[in-house]
Amino acid sequence: MTLIQLIRKYLVISMLVVLVIGCISHFLIFRFFIHYSNDQMLDDQRKKIENFVAEHDTLSLASTLVLKPARIEQQKISDTDPYPDKVYKDTVMLSEETGLLTPYRQLYFTISYKDEHYLININQATIVPNDLFYAIISSLLILIILLLLFTYVISFLLKRNIWNPLNKNLQKLHNYDLKANTSLDLKDPGIKEFDEINHVIMKMVQKINEDYENSRLFAEDTSHEMQTPLAVIKSKFDLLIQNNSMQNDEKQSQTIQAISRAVNRLSRLNKSLLLINKINNNQFDIKKDVSIDILINDYLADMEELTEAKNLTVTVKTEPCTVYINPTLAEILISNLLSNAIRHNITGGNISIELNSSRLIIVNTSATKDNSENLFNRMTKGNQLNDSSGLGLNIVKSICDKNGLSIRYLYIEDKFEIDILF
Numbered sequence: 001m002t003l004i005q006l007i008r009k010y011l012v013i014s015m016l017v018v019l020v021i022g023c024i025s026h027f028l029i030f031r032f033f034i035h036y037s038n039d040q041m042l043d044d045q046r047k048k049i050e051n052f053v054a055e056h057d058t059l060s061l062a063s064t065l066v067l068k069p070a071r072i073e074q075q076k077i078s079d080t081d082p083y084p085d086k087v088y089k090d091t092v093m094l095s096e097e098t099g100l101l102t103p104y105r106q107l108y109f110t111i112s113y114k115d116e117h118y119l120i121n122i123n124q125a126t127i128v129p130n131d132l133f134y135a136i137i138s139s140l141l142i143l144i145i146l147l148l149l150f151t152y153v154i155s156f157l158l159k160r161n162i163w164n165p166l167n168k169n170l171q172k173l174h175n176y177d178l179k180a181n182t183s184l185d186l187k188d189p190g191i192k193e194f195d196e197i198n199h200v201i202m203k204m205v206q207k208i209n210e211d212y213e214n215s216r217l218f219a220e221d222t223s224h225e226m227q228t229p230l231a232v233i234k235s236k237f238d239l240l241i242q243n244n245s246m247q248n249d250e251k252q253s254q255t256i257q258a259i260s261r262a263v264n265r266l267s268r269l270n271k272s273l274l275l276i277n278k279i280n281n282n283q284f285d286i287k288k289d290v291s292i293d294i295l296i297n298d299y300l301a302d303m304e305e306l307t308e309a310k311n312l313t314v315t316v317k318t319e320p321c322t323v324y325i326n327p328t329l330a331e332i333l334i335s336n337l338l339s340n341a342i343r344h345n346i347t348g349g350n351i352s353i354e355l356n357s358s359r360l361i362i363v364n365t366s367a368t369k370d371n372s373e374n375l376f377n378r379m380t381k382g383n384q385l386n387d388s389s390g391l392g393l394n395i396v397k398s399i400c401d402k403n404g405l406s407i408r409y410l411y412i413e414d415k416f417e418i419d420i421l422f
Contacts, residue, residue: 011151015144026136035105038126039088042107045072045122046086053113073121077110093123103127165189169198176205183209216277223274230267237263272395275332279398284326287403292422293318293355295334300353303342311348318355323422325403333399336392337362337418344416358422366416375409 049072087108092101104123111118169186176184184205186198237260278284296318300307307314323330341351341364349365375393393409400407406421 008151008155012148015147019140019144022140023133023137026140027133030132030136034127034132035088035090038105038124039107042088042105042122042124045124046107046109046120049120049122050111053111073123075119075121077117077119090126091123161189166194173201219273219277223270223277226270227267230263230270233263234260234267272392276395276398279329279395279402284329284402287324287326289322290325290327290330292321292323292330292334292360295330296338296353296355299334299338303338306342307351310342310345312342312345313350315350315352318353319357321355321357321360321422323403323405329399329403333396336396340392341416360420360422361417363412363415363417365414366411 087106089106089108091104091106093104094101103126105126107122107124109120111120165187166189172184172186176182184202186202188195188198237256296316300314300316325333337360338353341362344366345351345364346366350363351365352361352363354361397407399405400420407419409416409418411417
């Protein structure tokens with residue numbers, strides 16, 4: 001639910017509550033003032049009757065003393081009858097004009113005439129409660145409808161002038177890529193608080209961009225600077241290995257070979273980190289249609305000796321599949337997947353490759369029975385071979401992420417399966 005919808009929802013609920021409370025309160029207030037007005041009229045008639053009796057010394061009340069359609073009734077009472085001096089009450093009587101039951105307001109009071117006491121009853125027609133209630137509801141409904149229309153007009157103006165710029169800013173934030181190293185331009189909607197949020201976000205993004213660029217340059221410079229000393233160390237070790245005196249000393253020869261293997265692994269690790277950095281920085285931006293089935297067949301042909309050496313059974317079922325991707329990244333993707341399937345396989349194991357126009361599935365037997373770690377993380381440690389950099393699947397994941405490909409893996413008993421959706 002959007003913020004404007006939430007505001008509108010609470011406004012409508014509030015108006016309905018106000019309508020109910022308003023109807024009840026208006027009905028009670030109007031009834032009070034109607035009764036008050038009728039009671040005032042009845043009290044005036046009472047005074048006129050009392051003055052008329054005092055002046056004319058008669059109880060024959062003239063019809064002109066009261067307003068039509070008021071009714072005056074009189075009843076002789078005894079001194080012992082417990083009647084109060086004045087009582088107001090509501091009643092319903094049959095109207096002489098309409099022939100319908102009509103609500104009346106009554107006033108009872110006593111008057112003395114020639115040592116006798118009389119009970120006078122004045123009845124004054126009043127407003128029908130139902131009509132009053134319906135009138136109040138109708139007026140409040142009209143008011144609520146006008147308020148709702150006004151609310152929707154205000155919502156429309158707010159959406160056009162405030163929410164649309166905010167939604168555009170949110171879309172820019174969703175689409176913003178730090179690795180693209182571009183500036184973030186957010187439009188100010190003209191509201192002080194929202195403008196401050198935009199300025200804070202742009203300031204944060206600028207700082208993040210600077211930190212990211214510095215870390216990227218540091219990683220690139222470090223990787224490049226490491227290549228030269230690694231090449232020198234590697235060449236020097238090759239000379240040492242070729243030295244006859246070293247070859248005669250078996251212990252020293254084994255030590256030098258171990259150091260050489262470590263240097264080789266460090267060199268591969270440096271190249272892998274540099275490659276990941278280039279992929280994340282969009283340095284492989286040239287794309288074209290690449291036939292994945294041809295890459296798989298070519299790579300399997302190149303690795304045929306290695307699969308035979310490990311006595312692996314390779315089952316291939318491919319269909320023509322073309323993916324729009326950088327050719328270099330496509331080769332790295334396929335080579336890493338297949339080399340992992342071969343390198344981490346067991347002797348006499350199996351490799352199954354299935355490819356169609358939308359999916360690539362590679363299943364291989366594995367010595368690892370279970371692995372709950374995320375193999376896409378850098379330097380994940382499992383049953384890792386000594387000559388492995390630990391970054392093969394991380395490179396694969398980076399390539400897939402940059403090209404909109406979905407990748408997942410799972411273990412099924414003694415088999416490892418990796419699945420890519422194009």
